[in-house]
Amino acid sequence: MRAEIISVGTELLLGQIVDTNAVYLSQLLPQFGIDLHYRITVGDNAARLTEALKTALSRADLVFTIGGLGPTEDDLTKETVAQLVGDEMFLDEELASKLQAFFEARGVEMPESNLKQAMVPRRGRSFPNPLGTAPGAAFETDDGKAIIVLPGPPKEFKALVDQCVVPYLRERVGNASNVIRSRVLRLTGIGESSVEDAIKHLISSTNPTVAPLASPGEVRLRITAKAPTPAEAEAMIDEMDSKIVSILGHCVFGRDDETLERVVVESLIARKLTLAVAESCTGGLVASRITDVPGCSAIFLAGVVSYSNEAKKELLGVPDDLLRAHGAVSEPVARAMAEGIRRVTGADIGVSTTGIAGPTGATETKPVGLVFTALAADSGTVVRRHQFAGDRTDIKLRASQAALDMVRMSLIAQQ
């Protein structure tokens, strides 16, 4: 079964609001094995809405419209749909009196125009709106297709989807012939094209599918499986998951909403190890990411953002001659910062970052994006050199990712 979503509203086309309703519905449909091939946005214009509806009905079995059910003149979705499918709606007396009551409860006279909200399809059904005056509705066509009209205000939309559309879809598609499940593998320390090259043969697979998506410092692989039952879909995903892990190994740091900082904090808690960070180019981002994780106070002792050379000397005891001989952005200073924060705080693990986030500060030998990250522990100190791309915030993000990943890898190595 195929669906199409039509979002209606000139404010959407002017970019005045972000269409979160369509996103919410898009996430729901795969759970019923319903494919979504197109999403359309049109303004409050009957002619263009009609054209969009015709095209959608020619391609899909289910068409959802979002918005345009208000009482005003430019709210014309329900009327346009009714005309297209040739359904003369009738006034639902019960709904009309509910509307009356709704206004009386607020001590307001109901405007005549609101009555149009009590008009319901002759063929199909009306969906009561628990949070507003605009009910939704399902119109049905001669050839058994349906157009489901839903209100635009996100709270009302969500309520109608959860309380009316979900049961309606269950009825219509029954226990979906095919369910879709998906899982995201999250990787770091490797680029998108290298990932693609490494698992080309898996990316060409059609069921489950594997789709790469890159963001600064991270590559995501979405595995999507279609199967008769959720269990079978999950099993297919598990199999693909382990195939990928067997190739890309420790580059896979987590799944779905597991952030790198969360993985790091949880591994430290599990091993009862404490952490402290000394940041230069990341400017506090590493500490901030760690402290985004609830419960981090069990393992996170302190962070120092040593932005000036003075701070590196005063707060971390970085020797002045190191700074003079090699400069703040150097392997020896990264090392001294990691060992310094570990010494000052008594943490089991000390991590540091120093680099050139740009746009200024580059030299002949030290370009923007040059970053050193270091990790100091009982086993000794390791320093890594990186050359990152992107703007200042990208470089900060990539550097914080590299620092957190050094902690993650050091814990894996300990196993």
Place this chain on the structure above:
Amino acid sequence: MRAEIISVGTELLLGQIVDTNAVYLSQLLPQFGIDLHYRITVGDNAARLTEALKTALSRADLVFTIGGLGPTEDDLTKETVAQLVGDEMFLDEELASKLQAFFEARGVEMPESNLKQAMVPRRGRSFPNPLGTAPGAAFETDDGKAIIVLPGPPKEFKALVDQCVVPYLRERVGNASNVIRSRVLRLTGIGESSVEDAIKHLISSTNPTVAPLASPGEVRLRITAKAPTPAEAEAMIDEMDSKIVSILGHCVFGRDDETLERVVVESLIARKLTLAVAESCTGGLVASRITDVPGCSAIFLAGVVSYSNEAKKELLGVPDDLLRAHGAVSEPVARAMAEGIRRVTGADIGVSTTGIAGPTGATETKPVGLVFTALAADSGTVVRRHQFAGDRTDIKLRASQAALDMVRMSLIAQQ
């Protein structure tokens, strides 16, 4: 002139990401008097993308595609567009060597697959990508229409729109007949409903319009004016801007992309004053926001994330008896932290945060969201008590906003 936007990406249809790119472009087009009648979203599928492109070209003069320019197999937008308009692209040697250099700088071998990103239209032009490896392009059709292909990663997309598409549109459409201009006033230290109550009479205005939008720790007011010329639109906006400022005064901290951290850093630079921060509940977020601003190293000396009591004592010299008598989340400790970081670093201004970000850590007298922020300077030390709502990250954000705003207000007071 009419435009249509086609967003390409299966992850959009699955509701995995929200399409903020299309919103950004939608806001831009009216400024050139370009009408947007439809926005389409399709998956990574050549056949359906082709159908969407054909339909769009039949209705619009300009078609924008967003996404699908990556190096991987499912990135097929540019190839699909080229085939539709019958443009055999050629390899831009200069672009190819730039790509090579991009990978060499990272000491990585460039995967073959990346070369396709150096293919450019024979008729039309290529738009360089300052932040990534995927350039954009404008393909031109026999009947003088254009398809502008742009990359999906929001930062790269925004950079190409600002640096390449805007000039391209100026060339193509010249000065529009009726232009729309808008400006966002950014406020902090006041709630959305208080803002609405204060300027109710202005919000009801129709041209320019004033639309409030709230986010944690900030309220935005978008002023939008329609006029025959940009100058007239700007004049209308200026007038509304000063009306609002005359009512809400210093709650207005900036406009458009002026962040609070940028305003703070720039005022400190202007006054040649240095800053250092001591953070507990914000966990490095204040320092990270400050260091997001290029040039901050001129005024930002250091930050300490004193998450444990030990760190508060060791790194900031907070007296042990204060911690025992009042607890870490208290007015005296916030004061001692601000004075401590100022003493340790010798900064002109020391700022601190201490509070309960939750979800755990609350006590009978100290609920989640209780935060103290303090500012220490020559003129003395000021402490403010806050009770914030929201989850852990909301509270961190609101607390960092409050700390930064204390700096901003202290500088205004000095004028």
